[in-house]
Amino acid sequence: MSTHFEREIREQPQSLRRLLDEAEAEVSTAAQNIRAYAPKRVVIAARGSSDNAARYAQYLFGEGLGWTVALAAPSLVTVYGARLALEGSLVLGVSQSGQSPDIVAVLEEARRQGALTLAFTNAERSPLALAASHTIQLRAGEERAVAASKSYVAQLCALAMLCAELREDKKRKEELRRLPEHVTKALSTDLTAQAIAERWRPVQRIAVLGRGFNYASAFESALKLKETCYVFAEPYSTADFLHGPVAVVEPGTAVLLIAPKSKVFAEQDALLTLLNERRADVVAVTDDTTLGQRAASWLELPVGVPEWLSPVVSVVPAQLLALRSAKARGYDPDTPRGLNKVTKTR
C-alpha cells in the first residue's frame, strides 16, 4: 500500500523542478526589493519543519551574504505582547500551510512597522501570503501527509534561490538547476533504508548529528523519525554534541550521522572514529566512500552536490528511513497519532 508520505517523498524531484522553472520572477522581484530596502537586520518566523528550513537559512544567508539571522520566537508577539523593533528589518515567514496564526501575527506586526515582509508558503491565498508584502510560492502541490517532505525541500530550495539571486551568482544558479537530478539519485537509497529500518526496529533512541549547513538536516531528520516512528530521535550539532550530550553514547547506541563532504567533514570523520571506539551503531549519510564504509550502514548520497545545497539532498535518505521504519514497526506514516497537519499555536 502506497502512502501519501511515500508519494510525496517520490514527487520531490518534480516539485523542485517546478519551483525552479516557475518561481524565478517572484524570486527576482523579492531580491530587487530587498536590495532597495537594504535591511538593518533579518528575522525569520517559523515553526516545526519550517523552523528547520529557517535553521538552514541561518547558514545560507550567513555564509552567502554575511547576514546574522534572528529566529523570531512568535510567542514574544502573541503571548508576551512584546513590541519587537522590526522597523528596517527584513522579516521572512515560512509555513507550508500559511495558516499558523502566530507566524501570521509576526508578519502583520512587522508590516505595520514598515518592515519588508516575505512569505514562503505552499498556499497561495493563505493568511500568511495575504499578510506579507511579497510571497514566494513553493509550488510543491498539495501535501497530504502530516509529516512534511516535499514542502520542506521546496522551502530550502526557495531560500537558496533567493540567496543566489541576491548574490547575483551565476555559478550557484546553475548548481541549483541540478538539484532535482541529485534528489532523484538520493531516492535510490530506499532499499538500504529498508534494511536499516528492519535492523533498527527495536531502537527507541537515536542521536542525529550534523553540523554547519547540515545542522538543519539533523533537526529535520530527527523530526521525521519522531513524527512517524515515535522514537526519541534527538538532533545535535556535532560541536554541541561534544560539549555534553556525547556522554549518552554507549555500546549499541543508534546514531544517524549526516556527513556529506563539506568544510566540517574532517570533524564528522573524527567523530565517527570516536563513535566506533564506543561501539555505537552508526548509520552514515554521506557521499564519501571511506566514511560510508567505516559506518555500520551507509546511506549513499550522490557525489558532486555543493555544500550550500547539500541539505536539500541529504534529508532525502532520512525521509526514506522514517518511511521504512514506520512501515517496519506497523505504523501508518500518514496519520501520526495525535497530530494534525495544521497546528494552530497562538
Added chain:
Amino acid sequence: MSTHFEREIREQPQSLRRLLDEAEAEVSTAAQNIRAYAPKRVVIAARGSSDNAARYAQYLFGEGLGWTVALAAPSLVTVYGARLALEGSLVLGVSQSGQSPDIVAVLEEARRQGALTLAFTNAERSPLALAASHTIQLRAGEERAVAASKSYVAQLCALAMLCAELREDKKRKEELRRLPEHVTKALSTDLTAQAIAERWRPVQRIAVLGRGFNYASAFESALKLKETCYVFAEPYSTADFLHGPVAVVEPGTAVLLIAPKSKVFAEQDALLTLLNERRADVVAVTDDTTLGQRAASWLELPVGVPEWLSPVVSVVPAQLLALRSAKARGYDPDTPRGLNKVTKTR
C-alpha cells in the same frame, strides 16, 4: 560523599548574592555604552549551557527591550570564513571558561568591524574577556563539575541585570535582589527529587517541556540529565512539541513539564491534561498547587517569582533531579564519561 556538582548547586544563592552585590558598576557601564552605541542588531555567540543562557536572552531582551536576537553560529566564522556584517551590532559572548576558541573568534571579528562587544564569563583573564570591549564577571567562583550549574544561573542573572539596567526599571531591579532567596527555597525540592530519581531509575527517555521564558529551562534541564545520567532527555518548546513530537508520547513516557505561573501557563495546563489522558508519567516543576497535584510528581517552586526571572529558579529542581538521578544510577556526576570542562570546538 558530596560531589562538586552538589556543592556548586548549593552554592547558587551565595554566588548570585555576590554577583548582585558586586557587578552593578560593570553592568551600569555596559548599559551606558550600549545606549550610546544604539546597536542596529544584537547577536549572541555561545555553546552548551551558555547557549541555553542565550535562549533565555532572546525572550528577556525581546519582551523587555523589543530586541530580536540572533544566535550566531560560531562555525560561520571559524569554518566557513563568512564575513558576517557585524558593524553596528552589539555582540555578546557567553562562556563560563571564556576559553572556547570559536566564541572568542566571533568576538574578535566583531570588534575588528567596530561592533560593541560584551563578554559574560566566569574567568577574569580569559581569552574571551580579553577579546571583548566590556566584560561582566559572573563571580560564581571556580566551577569544578563538568556539568555547569552556578555559572549558568549567574549568566541568566547577569543578563537580567543588564536588561533591567537598560530599561532603567526600579521594580525589576528590586525583583532581582530577591533571587537568592527564591533559589534557596527551590533547593528544598531535594528530597522530592531523590524520590523521583528512584522512581525514574529505569527511565531512558525523558521529554522536557517549557515555553516562552522557560524554553531555555527545558534545554538546560535536559542537558543536565543527559550530561549526568546518559538518558535521552529531549527539550521542546510546548508549542513545537504539539507540531509533531507529541507523537512520541505513550503510556508511561517520562515527561518533565516546566510550568511556573506565567503567560503561557494555561497552555501548559492544557498540555498536562493531554499528557494525563495518554497516561504519560509527568513530573511538574511549578508553583501552582493545582497543576502540581495533577502531575504524577511535583517539584514545588517558590511562589512570587516574576516570570521574567523564573528561569533562574525553575532550573534548580532539575539540577537536583539530575544530581539525584546520577547517584541513584551509580554514576559520578562530576566526571561524565567522555566530557571535558572546556571543549575547544573550532
